[in-house]
Every structure is written in structure tokens, then in C-alpha cells.
Amino acid sequence: AQSVAQPEDQVNVAEGNPLTVKCTYSVSGNPYLFWYVQYPNRGLQFLLKYITGDNLVKGSYGFEAEFNKSQTSFHLKKPSALVSDSALYFCAVRDEDSGNTPLVFGKGTRLSVIA
């Protein structure tokens, strides 16, 4: 079975500082990993994905994520946080060998960027 964990319910960071939102996963095969963001009263928006290749993936709005197979992690990062980055962030995973099974989402991490 595939699963994903976001160990922090809330992350607070000052504007201009780097931010990290943590995600760890568990799959039996190779992982497909994703980050989505949800702004207040909106649906989720795709940020970035890791399928294969370079471990550092760049996505929308200046976000990037690093795939670390040995630590089974896929942390979301941004060098300089903006107040507008404040939102709910979801990590999701699918096992490459699981066929067309649905994405499994974490419980989300609320990011608050303070001016």
C-alpha cells in the first residue's frame, strides 16, 4: 500500500526567509510524487511532480522539491517566502507499479508567511 506523511500541521516563516514543507512517503515500487497547493476557498492547484530523472524538481511560483530515495522524502522548498505563499500544501504519491490507482494525499501542511 502507498502512503504519504506530512509531519507538520503548521509551518510559520518570516517573509524573505527560506521555507521547507516536509513530506515522506511509503511505496513498494518506485514513487511518483506531487505537490499541490490550496488557497482559501479554492480547489487544489498542481505545483510540481517527480516522475524520474533529476532529483531536484522545479515548479510553479518559484517552488522546488528534492526527491531523496534513501530518506523516502520529497520536501517542498522555496528560497525566499512571500506572504502570498500562505496556503495549505498537500503532498501526494502514487506507486509506479500500482497501475491506475488514485493519488494518495497527505493531510496537508498549513504554511503561514509573516510579513
Next chain:
Amino acid sequence: KAGVTQTPRYLIKTRGQQVTLSCSPISGHRSVSWYQQTPGQGLQFLFEYFSETQRNKGNFPGRFSGRQFSNSRSEMNVSTLELGDSALYLCASSLDRGGSTTGELFFGEGSRLTVL
């Protein structure tokens, strides 16, 4: 290109009633997935429809059902509502089966259901 449209956006029901939620996917998308979002549980998968057939089903009771029409529009129904059904119900569409290849699901803004 219009995004995923969900109706109604907000609704209030009482216990024992039933509710039907509607989702219109992005034009050309044949896969529609439904998720339930609650503060404590995050996003939980309900079901996925592709070409009018249910392809995947999550671990929800039979009170939760859905269907997909030939134009790819989808509806979900919850019968005999319980207080615990209060949640944001999100619909997502994709070109491929549940975003299985691209991983990219396009979400609507959700239908917020409150059960009193």
C-alpha cells in the same frame, strides 16, 4: 479554457436527507475523481469515473455513490446524511485515468456541505 465547475458551492442539509453534487470537467477530460476534504483527515478518495464507468472506489459506505454521463459530467450522491458527512467535496478532472500518467489533476473549487 473553462476550469472544473462544481455546483452548488455551498449547501446546508439536515440529518437523514440526501444530496446531489455536480461536477463539469475541463473540456476534453474524460476522467473525473471525487475527494472528501475534512480538517482532520485531509483528502480522502471517494471514486473515479472514466468513460462513464467507475474505475476506482475509496473506502466509503454505500451511502456515497456517483455516476458519469456521456459528456463526462459527473454527479455524486450522498443518501441518509450524517453529521460526519460535513466536508468540502472536491472534484478533479484529468485527461488520463486519475492523472495516472501526468499526475496532474485539475480541481474545482469544491462544494461545501454542512449537515445539521
